[in-house]
Amino acid sequence: MRKFVRTALAPVVALVVGLALTSCTDSSQDKENKAKQKGYDHLVAQQPAGRMEYSPTREAINQWVKTWGKRGKLSYVYIQNANGEYGYFIMKGLPVPRCKMLTPTEKVEHSDGGVAVLAQPGMDGTYTTGSTCNAYYGFDATTNAYMEFTVGTNQSFFLFDKPMSMPEYASAKQLGPTSVKDVPK
Known part of the structure; x- marks a missing residue:
């Protein structure tokens, strides 16, 4: 029975030790991100977002659509x-x-655990920097x-x-x- 308990507890102990070591190796960015998130959570709890009964922004957007959608x-x-x-x-x-396009200007490629954003040619078969x-x-x-x-x-x-x-x-x-x-x- 003791062998069974030791065998069953071994993975649990390894997990606890692994988690403890992981928390000890947080980078300074990780620590600051956690502090920022903790601060945000506190502020949201103290000052939750209000609820509007009416949106003048949505009305303006809908009026824009009515005006220019013809x-x-x-x-x-x-x-x-x-x-x-x-x-x-x-x-x-x-x-x-001129920087608006009908086709995507970039393509995201995933490989070997990395992500690359690749420029795509425009409608005229050339590439642009988007600076237009x-x-x-x-x-x-x-x-x-x-x-x-x-x-x-x-x-x-x-x-x-x-x-x-x-x-x-x-x-x-x-x-x-x-x-x-x-x-x-």
Whole structure:
């Protein structure tokens, strides 16, 4: 019987010793992560997240979907340069950042216990760094001409779903083929 108890207890003792040794070898990052998690758990217990009865964020997103989720919707893109001057384009749909793609830009590969993230070619068969997010493109509302513009470095754009009548926008110079006068009301 004693041999059976020793044989049955041996794996349990080995497990306890193994766990004890593992806890002694926590890295400093492990210790700080545990402290951070313990702090987070304490704060959540003391200050649980509130519950909203209504979400203005969801309402805004749904309104965005209603506004832009229709074929043929025009966008009025007003651009302000470093001198404070405004110009405008009228485009079909929304301007699209050049870094947006229809196909995945990366592929995750798992091998030998490791993970590698590999770049994938774009629609044109070339690779990109994703640094073209400040360049936008679209198509003119009446001529379908391709248009592209960049933002940053003292240039901003303001997007509306209707022409703006405020003074700074009303005096904006036409930058693309289509004028506000060309668009049916």
